[in-house]
Amino acid sequence: MSRRVELSALLLVDALGLGTAWVAFRAACERWDWMAVEPMGVSALAKGSLLALGWITLLAFAGLYADRYARGRFDELVTLLKVVTFGSLVLFFGYYLDRLSPGSARQAVALYGASVLGFVAVGRMVVRGVQKALILRGHGRHRAVVVGWSDRVETLYHDLARYPAAGIELVGAVRLTHDPTPVGVLAMSGASGAGLPPEAGVRVLPSGDALPAGALEVTAAGAPSHAIAELPGLIDRLGVQDVLIALGSEDVDTLDQVLRVCDGRSVSLKLVPDFYAAVGGMARTEHIYGLPLIEVFPEPIPAWEKRTKRIADIVVSALVLLLGAPLWLGLAALVSLTSPGGAIYRQKRVGQGGRTFTIHKYRTMVDGAERETGPVWAASGDSRITPLGRWMRKTRLDEVPQFWDVLRGEMSLVGPRPERPFFVDRLADEIPLYSRRHRVQPGITGLAQVKHGYDTDIEDVRQKLKYDLFYIENLSLQMDAKILLQTIKTTVLGKGQ
Incomplete structure (x- = not known):
């Protein structure tokens, strides 16, 4: 599911959910005589539309239309609960309180808030369910490049294969090895490697089996800086959205170089968890459908x-x-x-x-x-x-x-x-x-x-x-x-x- 389709679907289900909650609230007001309700007409529809627009604005301010690619649905529901609680209280104390009959405010707030939360949540879970189903079928996955030691590259690739719902497709790698062979650029499955100018001593290596067919790989032994210098070329050539870093706790200098060449680029940086101690407060741990990763340089502002x-x-x-x-x-x-x-x-x-x-x-x-x-x-x-x-x-x-x-x-x-x-x-x-x-x-x-x-x-x-x-x-x-x-x-x- 593309980002545009996802956003359109969320706006549609939110509008439908908010409209349904408003109709349910009107019906409850008439049924239990909580508040005088004007007949359904142009004026009532206009008020309902403005109310829905206000809710959508509030949801946008809370980041519920931001890219939450393959994130847990529970976190989204918690954020939605906070928004609905705040919005319901503001709406009733600012507008409806004086219009409600004595003693009905508590029931009205509870019903309306529960209706908004329930209908909007159901709609969003449907969208997320469809999104997950598409990801499992290989549609709309994030393209990723992994940087790390050869054995950890293979381990991470197998871990990704175990968590298809994470929606990460490995399309390339910068593989560091302890083998004394020269630095090399590896083009797999007929990839030409054009656009990745090699350093001195770079040669084409035979195909390995750690990456899927069609992936492009840069391999280095004893000279990590040469291979890492090719990372921006891989990112641009392959349209990468995520860079996964699989290094050891002693590879501080190598990590620093990876961060430097990626800094300022439109990619997210994620570490294999055991490197957490080396980055301290710069990271935020997250679980993407069971796959533990650590996000480096998260969004600096709510x-x-x-x-x-x-x-x-x-x-x-x-x-x-x-x-x-x-x-x-x-x-x-x-x-x-x-x-x-x-x-x-x-x-x-x-x-x-x-x-x-x-x-x-x-x-x-x-x-x-x-x-x-x-x-x-x-x-x-x-x-x-x-x-x-x-x-x-x-x-x-x-x-x-x-x-x-x-x-x-x-x-x-x-x-x-x-x-x-x-x-x-x-x-x-x-x-x-x-x-x-x-x-x-x-x-x-x-x-x-x-x-x-x-x-x-x-x-x-x-x-x-x-x-x-x-x-x-x-x-x-x-x-x-x-x-x-x-x-x-x-x-x-x-x-x-």
Whole structure:
């Protein structure tokens, strides 16, 4: 079942369940004279539709429409119970309490809450049951690559075969061996291996039996780094969604390299459980239909905070652009009048998951500033910066067009600043864990910006990375609010760079 079909099915069964619960509640009110009920008509249907929309919004805030691939149904029911309890109490104390007859509130809350919970739960269990049946038949499985020592690769493959409901299809491997044979790239079942440029000394090895037919494998002996360096190529070539790590507790350096090459990519990282002690608080244990795995770098923010953050992004950005439209148009005209060239500067940046997007800014440098030098950071007192541009940088007004990028969903109000692909490639090689910044949406402002300012050299980037990683690991709406207030203060006082 594709993600789109899953989401459509959940929305459909939830709407049907909520509608049925509402009809049952109306019938109970008439039967036991709990509340005056208007005849079924356009007005009643409109109220029922608005009520269902409110419930669906609440379910979305709780993360019940997020990707819960092959997760346990019990956890979903527990989350649903919490949402229904909260929603029922808010609805009755906020709207129905004054309309109910004396003494009927308790029964009404209990009946309506139980109806919503029961009907929605039944619908969702049907969807999950169909989803599981499709997975068992090989449809909609997650494509995975395993990284680990040869014997553990084989063990994990057999474990996956024992738990087909986990929905994980092993399509490739980076196998590390203690055998002294040279590093090699293995293409199985006629796979050409094209697109995986080999390191020096790499040769094609004979087919093994640890992986299913058609899987692509990279094998290394004595030089794990060479094989692990090929992992991004395997991920892109095979359309991988999960990277399973089967290492030993002593392989800290190897694990670090795997995390570095995968960091910022749109894949989930899961460890074989006995490696838990080496990763400490960075991991979260989970059981996927009986298969114990440990998720590394889980979602840094709860679902409801993530939704609230996005709504705040949209509301604030729309208000800033609409209410300040005359000022922004005037500022654009000033940029064009005070120096040759367009008012808006467009540039490619790297965003969440390593995806490239186009960022918009007011132009603060002379037109074609990097035509001869290529990509370079702005330095203190940079002669390429125009007089108006220098003032806009101090007040951070040059960033205003990025509110449009926030509305488009490419950026957030708060997050690590996006960097250009040229610098990302260089910095990812020079600075460990640099790509971890791409776990979240980039922002117009961020903790590193209010604490450190603009980048001028590699050392600035190293220092700002500390703030970015701290922000990601402690991400919350409260922290976003503090950063926004500090940014407003910087803008008003003109303390930017």
